[in-house]
Amino acid sequence: MSDLPRVCVVGYGVAGKLHHRLLEAAGLRVCTVDPDLTGMPVGVHRHRPIEHSPTVADMAGPVHLWSLCTPTQSHVDVLAQVLNRDPRARVIMEKPACRAQDVPRLLDLLERHPGARVVVMNQYRHAHALRLLDDLRRHHMPDHPVTAVRVAFSKDRRPDMEAGRFVDRDHGVFGYEWPHMLAVASRLLPPDAYRAYVESPVEDVRGIVDEDYFVTAARERAVVADGVELELYSSVVGDAPEDTDVPDWARPFGHSTGGRRRLAQLQVGPALFTAEMDPVALPDGSRLPGNTHRLTAQLPNGCQETLVNDSPMDNALRTAVARLLGDLPLPPVDLRPVHRINALAGHFGHARATAAAGRLSGGAV
Numbered sequence: 001m002s003d004l005p006r007v008c009v010v011g012y013g014v015a016g017k018l019h020h021r022l023l024e025a026a027g028l029r030v031c032t033v034d035p036d037l038t039g040m041p042v043g044v045h046r047h048r049p050i051e052h053s054p055t056v057a058d059m060a061g062p063v064h065l066w067s068l069c070t071p072t073q074s075h076v077d078v079l080a081q082v083l084n085r086d087p088r089a090r091v092i093m094e095k096p097a098c099r100a101q102d103v104p105r106l107l108d109l110l111e112r113h114p115g116a117r118v119v120v121m122n123q124y125r126h127a128h129a130l131r132l133l134d135d136l137r138r139h140h141m142p143d144h145p146v147t148a149v150r151v152a153f154s155k156d157r158r159p160d161m162e163a164g165r166f167v168d169r170d171h172g173v174f175g176y177e178w179p180h181m182l183a184v185a186s187r188l189l190p191p192d193a194y195r196a197y198v199e200s201p202v203e204d205v206r207g208i209v210d211e212d213y214f215v216t217a218a219r220e221r222a223v224v225a226d227g228v229e230l231e232l233y234s235s236v237v238g239d240a241p242e243d244t245d246v247p248d249w250a251r252p253f254g255h256s257t258g259g260r261r262r263l264a265q266l267q268v269g270p271a272l273f274t275a276e277m278d279p280v281a282l283p284d285g286s287r288l289p290g291n292t293h294r295l296t297a298q299l300p301n302g303c304q305e306t307l308v309n310d311s312p313m314d315n316a317l318r319t320a321v322a323r324l325l326g327d328l329p330l331p332p333v334d335l336r337p338v339h340r341i342n343a344l345a346g347h348f349g350h351a352r353a354t355a356a357a358g359r360l361s362g363g364a365v
C-alpha cells in the first residue's frame with residue numbers, strides 16, 4: 001500500500017472531488033490541499049478520513065503527482081507553489097489551463113523548471129463515444145464529406161454558483177464548457193481544419209451578457225477549411241427564455257440533471273450523426289445510467305441508436321497519470337484554447353460595465 005504513488009489534489013471542490021474519487025479508484029493514494037476543507041468530504045464514499053492540508057507548502061510527505069483543481073484564476077499561482085516545493089513536479093492542471101493574462105507567467109514557470117511535467121485536462125479528446133460517432137459516419141457515409149460540425153454543451157450553474165462554486169468572471173460562459181466544446185471540435189474536425197479555426201480570429205459570436213456572471217450564453221459560427229460549417233453553443237443558465245439563439249438543431253434534445261445537455265453532431269450529406277453525452281435525458285424525465293452516451297445515426301433509410309458506456313474523465317486522468325509518471329517526452333501545453341476563449345470573451349468586454357442583461361452581436365462590438 002505504501003508503495004503506491006501518492007497524488008495530491010489541490011482544490012477540493014466539484015472537479016477536485018471527481019479527481020479524488022477517480023484517482024483513488026485508479027489505485028493511487030490521494031491527499032488534498034484546500035483551505036476550506038473541514039471534516040469528512042461530502043459526496044465521496046470513503047472509509048477513512050481524508051488526508052489534507054490547507055496549503056501546498058504544509059502538505060507533509062512525498063507527493064508523486066499533483067492535480068490542480070482550484071478556480072481557474074489561481075491555476076498559475078498554485079502551479080508556482082507546487083514547483084517551488086518540487087521543481088520536477090508532475091502536474092495535471094484542470095482546464096482551462098489559465099487566463100490569457102497568466103500565459104507569460106505560465107510559460108516563464110515552465111521554462112524555469114525544465115524537469116517539470118505538465119498535462120492539461122482535456123477529457124473530451126478521450127471520449128470513446130466521439131470516436132465511435134466518427135466510425136459510424138465512415139461506415140454509413142464513406143463517400144460523403146462532413147459539411148457541418150455542431151457542438152452544444154449547456155447546464156444551469158446558477159444554483160452551484162449561488163452556493164459558492166467558483167464563478168469565471170474573466171471568461172463567463174467561455175470559461176466552463178467551452179474548452180470541452182473545443183476538445184470535441186478538435187476530435188471531430190480534420191486536424192488542419194481545427195487548426196485553421198482555433199488559430200483564426202473570431203468571426204461571428206453572439207451572446208447574452210449578465211451584469212454579475214458576465215456572458216451567460218453564446219453561440220459561435222465559423223466556416224472552417226474546406227467549407228465545413230462549425231457551430232458552438234453553450235449556456236450556463238439552461239435555455240434562458242430570452243435566448244432565441246439556442247440552435248434549432250439542439251432544441252429537440254431534452255435537458256438532463258442540472259439543465260445539462262451535451263451534444264455533438266455531424267452533418268454528412270443527407271445523414272446526421274449525433275452524440276448525446278452523459279447525462280442523457282429520457283422522455284419520462286429520468287436519464288440514462290451514468291456515463292452512458294447515446295449515438296444516433298439518422299440515415300436516408302432509417303434511424304439507428306447505439307449506447308456507449310464510457311467515462312471521458314476517467315480515461316483522461318488515467319492517461320495523464322501514465323504519461324506523467326512515465327519518461328516519454330510530453331507535448332507542449334496547448335494554449336490555443338486559452339487564447340480562443342479569451343478572444344471570444346473579449347468580444348463582450350465593453351458590455352460588462354453597462355449591461356444589466358442584453359443581447360449583443362459579438363461581431364459588431
Ligand SMILES: NC(=O)c1ccc[n+]([C@@H]2O[C@H](COP(=O)([O-])OP(=O)(O)OC[C@H]3O[C@@H](n4cnc5c(N)ncnc54)[C@H](O)[C@@H]3O)[C@@H](O)[C@H]2O)c1
Pocket residue numbers: 010011012013014015016033034035036037054055069070071072074078094095096121123164165166175176313
Ligand atoms: N474537467 C471538468 O469536467 C471540470 C469540471 C469542473 C470544473 N473544472 C475546472 O476545475 C477548476 C475548479 O472548478 P470547480 O467547479 O471544481 O470549482 P469549485 O469552486 O467547486 O472548487 C474550487 C475549490 O478550490 C479551493 N481553493 C481555492 N483556492 C485554493 C488554493 N489556493 N489552494 C487550494 N484550494 C483552493 C476552494 O476552497 C474550492 O473548494 C476550474 O478551473 C474549472 O474550470 C473542470
